[in-house]
Amino acid sequence: MQKQLLLGDEAIAQGGIDAGMSGIYAYPGTPSTEITEFVKASKEAKEKNISANWAANEKTAAEAALGMSYAGKRTMTCMKHVGLNVAADPFMNSAITGVNGGMIYVVADDPSMHSSQNEQDSRVFGKFALIPILEPSSQQEAYDMVHYGFDLSEKLGVPVLMRITTRLAHSRSGVQRKNHVKQNDFKLPEDLRQFVLLPSIARKQYKKLLNNQDNFLKESNNSTYNKYINGDDKSLGIIACGLGYNYLMENYPDRKVPNPVVKVSQYPLPVDMINKLYDECDEILVIEDGYPVVEEMLKGPLNKGKKIHGRLDGYIPRDGELNPNIVGEALGFPKTKGEEIPSLVAMRPPSLCKGCSHIDAYLALNEALEPYTKGRVFSDIGCYTLGALPPFESINTCVDMGASITMAKGAADSGMFPAVAVIGDSTFTHSGITGLLDAVNDKSSITVVIVDNFTTAMTGGQPSSALNRIGNICKGLGVEEKHIRVMNPLKKHHEENVKIFKEELEYEGVSVCIPTRECIQTLNRKMRAKAKAKK
């Protein structure tokens, strides 16, 4: 079969389809979104009856995947790095329950924060949960490792974490597919108490996980994805993790590194290879994208052995994504660079689309808030976060999914009035509902603005999980009906919308304003499809 040109994300999706996966569960988040989108759009996946699902959030996604594993089937759950914080509860505990069918957590980190609020390294989480980690260095490895990861998960009886980064997720290359694997038959766990984490059982299960660590290490030492590559120049030994290996190779056009190299793509660290490298070489350089995870492990707090170079001693910058230049300089190569960027080149930040409903919502909200001092609007994660930038400058916070409502509540409880939250429909169902319930129960004086555009817009228009039910959810949570105000964010309704905002800002209790108008991107897409169908 000819190679297919696939994004790293798509390679993982195709890997799942080919490796006997029965279901995939995810909440969209850059750079992980395209994995589930690919499976949802795949004809093969449909023919194979693979269940592809957008969940309300990463936690519900991971738990559904764990349920599928319980039933003996192979399953995947995908999220961005901060999504793993949301799914941390099932993630940590599924390491203790173990799996029945193979289970892979695919987590996409975003070093340099291209589309994120931090650059946390999920390998730390994998180590925390004490499970094996796979870190592919190429699209082909990402594809192959899905097959390998399912086998490994079933062999070792634990979920496996596959850690990728933005660069691999969103880069395209040729991928050679493997033979199809049949899906597992339905099969209950042999021990029906395996998944019952009552303390007495959990203690046993945890010991089992601890005893299993030696096996994980053995797999890493023998893995074909970890390699010891000999080199004559023993003054420096190089450990290159994941994509770091590519940046290393890029600096040697003949692909021959003079120094010994350990390529790491599976954890726990292949200690046998690292030991050999340490013994043979005078100093060590660690090349890893993200946090200095491996570097810290080798150095330890005392740092008394041989010199270990990396992000902690400035050989490589402490933060930000790796690239071939950074790695080249760490290796002592001269800087390469073309001309400077001319000073007239202006910044071009992303902005709300022309015709976006958030624009009208913010213009009305800004006007309604004019009588008060600035700094009262808590917001959230979505396209509307762009309202922090000129010309709107409408919002004052963006922390984590759902934090707008709960932070507004805390500020209101301290006496701040009015306190406003701005949150999107999809973020509201992801993590806002419980916070609103808290506010209702405590009768906190907050005005919640749910900007409802019927979709998860920033990640490309995935479905909103409570489409047309936002108002009813608020009512069900106990928000008074007369303080649930649906509005139409259009220029021609501006005066009316300002008036509604003003009334609710002055209400001492929980009020919810819902500016409701479809995302201009999804609307245009639908119109184009309709026009095409007519032809």
Added chain:
Amino acid sequence: MKKKDIILAGVGGQGILSIAATIGYAAVQSGLYLKQAEVHGMSQRGGDVQSHLRLSENEVASDLIPKGKADMILSVEPMESLRYLPYLHKEGWLITNSKPFINIPNYPEENLIFDEIKKIENHVLLDAETIAKDLGTSKAANMVILGAAFPFLDLEFEKFEEALKFIFGKKGQDLVNLNTKALKAGRQITENKLDKR
């Protein structure tokens, strides 16, 4: 040919990925290795976007082009072509559309941008919209720009024709023909410039 490293530049929504897809298809059909790093997510909303497209006879290592090593900057917007100059090799080519995409209040004066572009010895500055409009639709502007890059790509023209058939074939032969014409018009501009040298 050993390798071609190309920075594709533009503004989110201008369709640089359609150019990348066309070159990518032609390259794969020519038996080359390829890696292509794209920008997805927030920046696609009217922000600056770029794609690193790497073609080679040998397997490509890094998904990113090292600074100072790009053989070409291919841009659908003049100011954006300048943003990636640190990547361009001294002998590399800068090929850009001349029509500005203005969605920021502090967009610099056009002529100053053109002056900067002209400082790069190897450059092609072309008005792709007008050329495409003369052929029938300004929508083919991206193919005019790609055509202008053709003489430096070391790929056969037939492979590009095949790529257009593959990409636009479903939408009808007329569109394939139009885009092929646009490709040829762009190619002509660069070839004329090279003849004059």
